[in-house]
Amino acid sequence: MRLLVLGDSLTFHGPRGPLPADHPRLWPNVCAAALGGHAELAAGFGWTARDAWWSLTGDPRVWSLLPRTDVLVLAVGHMDTLPSPLPTFWRQGLRYLRPDRVRRRARAAYLALQPVLSRLLGGRPVALPPHLTVRYLDDSVRAVHALEPGIRVVGMTPSVHRAPAYGGVHTGRAAAERALRGWASRAGVPLLDVPALVGEHVRSRHGNPDGLHWGWEAHELVGEAMAELVRAVAVGHPGGAEP
Numbered sequence: 001m002r003l004l005v006l007g008d009s010l011t012f013h014g015p016r017g018p019l020p021a022d023h024p025r026l027w028p029n030v031c032a033a034a035l036g037g038h039a040e041l042a043a044g045f046g047w048t049a050r051d052a053w054w055s056l057t058g059d060p061r062v063w064s065l066l067p068r069t070d071v072l073v074l075a076v077g078h079m080d081t082l083p084s085p086l087p088t089f090w091r092q093g094l095r096y097l098r099p100d101r102v103r104r105r106a107r108a109a110y111l112a113l114q115p116v117l118s119r120l121l122g123g124r125p126v127a128l129p130p131h132l133t134v135r136y137l138d139d140s141v142r143a144v145h146a147l148e149p150g151i152r153v154v155g156m157t158p159s160v161h162r163a164p165a166y167g168g169v170h171t172g173r174a175a176a177e178r179a180l181r182g183w184a185s186r187a188g189v190p191l192l193d194v195p196a197l198v199g200e201h202v203r204s205r206h207g208n209p210d211g212l213h214w215g216w217e218a219h220e221l222v223g224e225a226m227a228e229l230v231r232a233v234a235v236g237h238p239g240g241a242e243p
Contacts, residue, residue, distance in 0.1 A: 001037030001234065003028065004065050006055055006140075007075035008047040010159060015208050015215040018045075025216050028073070030223025035230060040065050046091075048080040048128040049136035056140050066148050071230050074137055074155040074189075077180060080128035081158045081173040083166050085117030086110060088127060115167035123171035130172075130179035137180075141187055152233045154226070155184060159194045160202050163211035192229050197221045 005011055005028045012018055012026055019026060021041040024033070032039035042055050042062050052074060055062050084091075091110060097103035128136075141153050157180060158173050184191045198218040201207055207215040214222070 001032070001035040001230065002068055002070045003032055003035075003037060003039040003073055003230070004062070004069040004071075005039055005041045005043070005073040005075050006047075006052040006062075007041065007043040007073070008051075008079045009043070009045045010078055010213060011041055011043045011075050013208065013213040014219070015213075017208075025219055027214075027219040027223035027226065028075070030220055031073075031226040031230065034224055034227035037070075040069075043075075046079050046127070047076055049074075049076045049133045049140070050128055052076045053136040053140050056143055066144065066151070069148065069151050071233065072144055072151050072153045073226065073230075074140065074153060077133055077137070077156060077176065078159045078194075080126060080130075080133045081170065081176045082127050082161070083114075083118035083121070083123045083169050083172070084125055084127040085114065085121050111165070115165060118167035118169045123166075123169040126172035126176070130176045133176060134179050134183040137189075138183060138187060141189060152230075154190050154192065154229055154233055155180070156192045156194050157181070160199050161212045162203060162205065165210065165212070168211075190229055190233055192222070192226055194222065197225055 007028070009018065011028055012021055014023070014026065023029065028039040028041055042059060044051060094103060094107050094110060097106055137155065144151055144153065157177050160173065161170055162168055181191065198214055198221065201214065201218040202211070205211070207213060207218055
């Protein structure tokens with residue numbers, strides 16, 4: 001079983017920080033191992049469904065992986081729900097500021113304002129509105145099936161957080177989950193219920209100290225549950241390969 005995972009930092013961030021994509025305890029690799037297969041990861045910090053679409057349409061390495069992919073895992077949508085009180089292009093543009101002291105001061109100011117404004121504005125706007133999350137996911141599925149009709153696709157519901165960096169606010173998650181479930185039902189894309197697996201882990205602060213990323217217990221739970229979902233999809237797909 002060959003998996004292609006398009007994800008955000010929840011796919012490669014462990015209890016102490018980011019790790020190489022092939023680390024065996026990261027959930028995509030736990031999933032692949034349970035299936036007796038291999039996982040390829042295309043991911044980045046803060047990736048939303050829009051970034052996954054850009055990866056599919058703009059990364060030649062991803063193009064090269066599609067013909068060898070059995071299941072595409074859309075492991076995005078989590079960061080779409082986070083408060084984004086300042087425009088995304090400001091945050092992404094900070095790295096280009098010069099000289100260095102200006103960049104450092106601007107980043108410090110952004111990090112200081114983000115939790116305050118997240119609380120004041122009630123968690124809105126979010127990084128990517130639900131209707132755009134759904135649009136980019138749907139575009140991704142259509143594009144993949146146009147190129148490789150045999151690829152099965154699975155997704156995830158948005159995770160939860162208790163991150164001080166966002167003021168502990170997550171009011172945008174519920175609307176995003178409703179939109180995702182509606183789209184997934186129409187598109188025939190099975191979803192893994194992530195909060196049911198990691199909710200207690202995150203809320204009890206057993207994950208990363210940042211309150212957003214997961215510890216190894218959650219990675220194992222998600223990896224094993226995703227393997228079960230992928231296995232069910234593969235077996236239920238006409239001509240689907242057994243893991």
